[in-house]
Amino acid sequence: MAPSLDRQGYWGRPTSTLDWCEENYVISFYIAEFWNTVSNLIMILPPLCGAIQTFRDGLEFRYVCSFLGLAAVGVGSWCFHMTLLYEMQLLDELPMIYSTCVFIYCLYECFKQEHGISLFPIALLLIFSVSVTVVYLQWKEPVFHQVRESSRQTLPPGVGVVTQFHAWWHIFTGLGSYLHILLSLQIRSTYLKYRPKVKFLCGIWPTLHIEPQKTS
Template identity: 55%
Template sequence: MAPTSVGFWGVPTSTLDWCEENYVVTSYIAEFWNTVSNLAFIIPPFLGMIQAIQDKLEIRFIIAYFSLLAVGIGSWFFHMTLLYEMQLFDELPMIWGSCIFLYCLIEAYSPPKSHNYKLGSALVLYSMLVTLVYLEVKSPVFFQACYGMLVVLLAGRGLYLLM
């Protein structure tokens, strides 16, 4: 069967369409290889979450694994369908998950079972604001800027912890 740009999920509605040709391998998966590669973001975090629960680690670590799992599942559905709603299911967990990881890195040397409510509240507020603005603006550049800022903060904090 000849490749088509419209498959099982209909015409793509996402604001982004990656470099992979759509519906080449199967009419049920828009970007086959981008979809399948997300197993690397689904299986290891799932296993890590189970191990963290078994090891009775703090809830922040379990939530961190869960956030990676959410990104993997969201990305799976986005690349499978190329629908705007699934794009949100991919991108918004990246914002929320990065805030969770930033919390974990900032609190890396805090006493066990302690909670930094000010930091947690600030990161939740940031995630909520980005979510609400992105739902209204629908600009990939806005998302990329907000996510990029979190990545820079994560990298900076990680480097600081290594020194």
């Protein structure tokens, strides 16, 4: 989609080759695509916490790098959607190559182990399938885009945000990538005779903790 020229903000005229279906500089003068920007927090904060927890538990450093790599994807996407500048678009797209590699590697780890084939990786595949469907509806279907834009104007304030499908794509892919790293880490630490346990922060967000070794 060509960049939108309807509004100007702090970062000036968009120079990126893509401008997603969110009105520019509507929420904030300093953020071009507000919801597409802040939705990247799910790809930044949880992976940073995961990297810190993994380092504290003394687990393999490659998983610290995996979490930090996902956070880098989120930061790159944040910068792109905040500015809609071409150089930031490159910063957004290059880390996506890393994200794809992590996805493939974690699937390999899941299915390599004898107990790795379960509903969990299948559910994660479903998350990515939904995210791909969402971005297809937004990017490749101009008729759907027009219907959504017109309906957004008629919806009550605060409700139209649910039609920001690219932001939902960030959420689904961020969640899927985080869970894939977490699952791979759980399987690997179990293989190494650790005692990994999944705990839910605030009863919602999954985290992995290594329990102390049992003493005989």
